[in-house]
Structures are given as C-alpha cells and as structure tokens.
Amino acid sequence: MKPLHHLLGIRELEHDQIKHLLDLAQPLIGLSRRPIKKAPALRGKTIINLFFESSTRTRTSFELAGKRLSADVINISASTSATRKGESLLDTGHTLAAMQPNVLIIRDTRAGAAHFLAGFLSPAAVVNAGDGAHEHPTQVLTDLLTLQQAWGDVSGRTITIVGDIAHSRVARSHLLASARMGYHVRLVAPKTLLPVQVERFGCELFTDFDAAIEGSDALYMLRVQNERLESACSFPSVREYHEAFGLNMRRLGLAGEHTVVLHPGPMNRGVEIATDVADCARSRILDQVENGVAMRMAVLTALCGSGLAGSRKRSGRHHGQAMEAQGTLL
Numbered sequence: 001m002k003p004l005h006h007l008l009g010i011r012e013l014e015h016d017q018i019k020h021l022l023d024l025a026q027p028l029i030g031l032s033r034r035p036i037k038k039a040p041a042l043r044g045k046t047i048i049n050l051f052f053e054s055s056t057r058t059r060t061s062f063e064l065a066g067k068r069l070s071a072d073v074i075n076i077s078a079s080t081s082a083t084r085k086g087e088s089l090l091d092t093g094h095t096l097a098a099m100q101p102n103v104l105i106i107r108d109t110r111a112g113a114a115h116f117l118a119g120f121l122s123p124a125a126v127v128n129a130g131d132g133a134h135e136h137p138t139q140v141l142t143d144l145l146t147l148q149q150a151w152g153d154v155s156g157r158t159i160t161i162v163g164d165i166a167h168s169r170v171a172r173s174h175l176l177a178s179a180r181m182g183y184h185v186r187l188v189a190p191k192t193l194l195p196v197q198v199e200r201f202g203c204e205l206f207t208d209f210d211a212a213i214e215g216s217d218a219l220y221m222l223r224v225q226n227e228r229l230e231s232a233c234s235f236p237s238v239r240e241y242h243e244a245f246g247l248n249m250r251r252l253g254l255a256g257e258h259t260v261v262l263h264p265g266p267m268n269r270g271v272e273i274a275t276d277v278a279d280c281a282r283s284r285i286l287d288q289v290e291n292g293v294a295m296r297m298a299v300l301t302a303l304c305g306s307g308l309a310g311s312r313k314r315s316g317r318h319h320g321q322a323m324e325a326q327g328t329l330l
C-alpha cells in the first residue's frame with residue numbers, strides 16, 4: 001500500500017488506503033468514550049486548521065481529533081486571518097509552512113485550494129476539509145465508517161443520495177468512493193440540481209424519489225446549499241421541494257427495515273428531511289458526527305505516521321503501524 005502523503009480527495013486514494021483508514025479509525029471510536037480522552041500518538045506534532053468557510057462538525061472534529069491524540073492544534077478562520085487584509089492563499093501557505101507544521105487542514109470555497117497548497121507546502125501534509133463543490137474526502141470516509149458499523153461491509157450495497165447533487169462535494173466524493181469500494185450510488189434530484197454528464201460516474205439517476213427507495217440500503221439526504229445556488233429558480237418553493245425530495249415517514253416506510261438514514265449536516269429540518277425522520281431510530285446522523293472524530297484521528301495518524309508530515313522519512317514500516325504494534329496508539 002502506498003503511504004499517505006496528503007489527503008486531497010477520494011480521487012487520489014486507492015482501495016487499500018481507504019480500507020487502512022477504516023481499520024485505523026474503528027478502534028479509535030472508543031477513545032472518545034473514555035473518561036480520559038487522551039492518547040500520546042501525536043505528541044510533539046503541530047496541526048493547523050485553516051477554515052475559510054463556516055463549519056461546525058468538520059472543524060471541531062479535526063480539532064478534537066488532534067487534541068485527543070496530544071498534538072498541538074491551532075485554529076485559523078477567515079475572520080481572524082490575514083486574508084481579511086488581502087493576503088493571497090499562496091502567501092498564507094508560505095507563512096504557515098515557515099512555522100513548520102506537520103499537518104495543515106484547509107477548508108475553502110475554491111475548488112482545488114487544498115491541491116494548490118499541497119504543491120508547495122511539503123513536507124507538511126495537507127488535508128482537504130472541503131473545497132468548494134469539489135471534494136470532501138473525510139466526510140465520505142466518516143460515512144463509510146458509519147455504514148460499516150451498520151452493515152459490516154459496504155461492498156454490494158446501494159446508497160441513494162438525494163437533493164442538491166450539483167453543489168455537493170459530499171456526493172462527488174461518494175461517487176468516486178463507490179468505484180473504489182464496490183458500492184452502488186443512486187442519485188435523486190430535480191433536473192436543475194444534477195450536474196451535467198453525472199451519469200459518466202456509472203450511477204443510476206432518478207427524478208422520482210419514491211421510485212428510488214426500493215432496494216436502497218441507505219438514504220443519504222443532502223442540504224440545499226443556498227450559499228452555492230446561483231439563481232433562486234433551481235426549484236419552485238421550499239414546500240414543493242420537501243413534497244418531492246424531502247424524506248418523511250411515509251417515504252421511509254417504503255424502504256426496507258434495514259435501511260438507514262444519513263445526512264452530513266447541517267440539516268434544514270422540514271426541507272430535505274422531516275424532524276421525526278432525523279430523530280428516529282434508523283437515523284445514523286449523530287453516529288456520523290461521533291465517527292467523524294475517530295476518522296479524523298485515523299487520518300492524522302496515517303499522515304504523521306508516514307514520516308513525511310514535517311519530519312524526515314522513516315525507513316521500513318510506517319510509523320503509524322509501528323505505534324499500533326507497540327500499543328502506544330491508544
């Protein structure tokens with residue numbers, strides 16, 4: 001398996017690397033449930049969270065993941081960074097790199113921002129925490145961990161993703177992950193919220209939500225991304241959107257007993273998902289949040305463990321595996 005130097009997108013990951021991250025994350029779920037939520041794995045490492053777009057789950061889980069593994073974690077947001085004074089991403093990147101971080105996590109409205117930084121930030125590792133409508137790899141890895149908990153294995157399963165596909169980096173990363181991990185994706189959306197030529201990803205397309213439900217193992221609801229909608233006419237009204245594309249109890253009743261409900265958050269209750277569905281026993285939405293911390297711990301461990309994240313390359317076995325073998329990870 002190739003060592004992980006950066007985590008820029010699912011596109012850059014191989015099946016074995018995804019599997020390795022899932023295997024690393026699984027035992028780390030327990031760490032957050034302990035009375036003392038601390039392990040020494042990343043002691044002495046520096047992690048910078050650079051968030052130019054709002055975030056609750058992703059930013060907090062990266063911060064907790066780093067801190068629970070004993071790294072020093074710094075948070076920078078758009079409102080407190082020098083970009084407010086006109087500094088370019090290139091200069092911000094060089095400035096932060098001069099402080100010798102091991103990992104730089106970036107969320108940005110611009111697609112390609114993480115790839116851009118990775119091009120010159122070496123030896124620091126770069127993690128894409130969401131770049132415009134392009135990719136959101138750690139959300140999808142978190143979803144796979146959650147689905148693995150529900151089913152054991154995702155391969156051969158069908159995940160139906162519903163809503164604002166056109167603006168969703170989560171949907172895009174799932175389409176890429178489905179090819180690596182052998183699951184099927186169905187997309188349900190109004191025609192105005194489907195990207196052009198999306199069928200080349202090999203997924204099934206539906207404009208009728210009811211017709212897509214039978215045979216779905218997961219119903220994955222997406223937020224309508226008002227901040228990325230260029231016009232207000234992508235669908236007639238919130239009420240009509242909910243009627244046609246919202247998940248309510250009637251629709252959930254059309255699904256098999258085993259079918260689970262996911263949402264990456266933040267939810268628009270009453271728009272893409274009814275409140276009783278969001279809070280019902282088949283909803284795994286809060287499991288996604290909990291697993292997000294473990295998956296981000298796994299990503300940070302794999303990156304720092306590769307020996308390339310701001311320190312000299314180690315020979316032989318990857319440091320992450322060595323730490324596990326010595327039992328020091330937990």
Ligand code: NCD
Pocket residue numbers: 057058130136139169170222223225264265266
């Ligand atoms: C998603 C995102 O930011 O892309 N949320 C998240 O990271 N938990 C989805 C969204 O914003 O709708």
